[in-house]
Amino acid sequence: MEAGKRERLTRDRVLSTALEVADADGIAAVTMRAVADQLGVEAMALYRHVADKDELLDGLVDSVVAEINDACRLLPMLQHPPDWRVVVRRRILTARTVILRHRWAPQLISVRGTLGPGLLEYFDHLCAEMIAGGCSIDLVHRAMHALGSRALGFSPELFVPGSAAADNADIAMDEMANFAEKYPHIIALASEMMAHDDASTVGWCDDQTEFEFGLDLILDGLEARRAL
């Protein structure tokens, strides 16, 4: 769908269109041909603005990270934070709000080892906050490993309820009897989750609550080792 006069193609237009496609139809739908179609242009035209598909995907990561950094810049300065944890926690949860707008981003960030200026800036600020809070460089280093992707606001869920898990649940219905025999603790877990399934949770687990629980677990552990 080319709207009105044909605008000149730019790298930014290519990337923002690719981002639209990803937001709408997932990362798998981001093909050179699909992005070109959306721009009302032939696939080969894109190659004047990105070297290849890898560079396009890296560009998508950069876009999301830029959005994270923008959001973090809007955070008000905390004058007398009681602890480095509250400021680090706030930054990470801010990153998370951006990640939640682009659900495809975690997978893309995980799979590509690309460390662009945006990510460097994000992690530099994160490290700065820890150091300002009295953490040693060594602890900061270990913190980055311990946090992993959680530092960027997401923790890859091993099983996404609704994909294959949901299908399996249907199949399991047939043999629910020996299922309960074979995996009694999983069943206990599942019923506990059902019980907690009140209005405040979306589906089985409330991801945000779980994310914050895991995050605080790590931050508290780090603080304990800092104050050792």
Added chain:
Amino acid sequence: MEAGKRERLTRDRVLSTALEVADADGIAAVTMRAVADQLGVEAMALYRHVADKDELLDGLVDSVVAEINDACRLLPMLQHPPDWRVVVRRRILTARTVILRHRWAPQLISVRGTLGPGLLEYFDHLCAEMIAGGCSIDLVHRAMHALGSRALGFSPELFVPGSAAADNADIAMDEMANFAEKYPHIIALASEMMAHDDASTVGWCDDQTEFEFGLDLILDGLEARRAL
């Protein structure tokens, strides 16, 4: 390369060959045609034993998980463990030894939400160990979220040193001056890592040490909340 007489094709032969290809050349090299070639057979012959490529990849995950469960079964019973943490920790580190033999597995496990019998067994035993150690069902539930993929022995590294990171390091050499100005804390981190680069570490970070640090951080945090 078809060795001697043409053996009959079986699902197991297809899966174990696919696993060989993945171990040798990475998960991207696992194509229907490549696996078939390795078996000295045409690509379409595989479709009699796996429904499609998705099922083949799920089969690969199942194989690795089966290997994990086999390894866990060999663990000797601990008669008087001081704590649920030591037994959970041991199971997870055992899973990790298997994962390290199949570096492509983490990505595959993360991206597919498949919860087969093997994974159910693994998690059932893991939950059992926590419950036997005095953890509430609620805590076990939260532990699974907090651990995430770490429960299976891996935590996805955000930046793999040696891939794009290494390339960036070369490029950064050109502008090392303003790099240090723009990301002073990252530089501090990097030099700290260099300093620790003795014989016991492979490259910048010793992954095993970092994995265990993060794991213990979470286990200790959970124990603290259990004993509350």
Added chain:
DNA sequence: ACCTGAACACCGTTCAAGT
């Protein structure tokens, strides 16, 4: 019953040709 061959739809990418 089991495997093959040719074909289709889709992908990233190259390259010569158009304007």
Added chain:
DNA sequence: ACCTGAACACCGTTCAAGT
């Protein structure tokens, strides 16, 4: 200078044909 069209190599997959 910028975009197009046809083509190539590779992928998963279908289907009729071979043995």
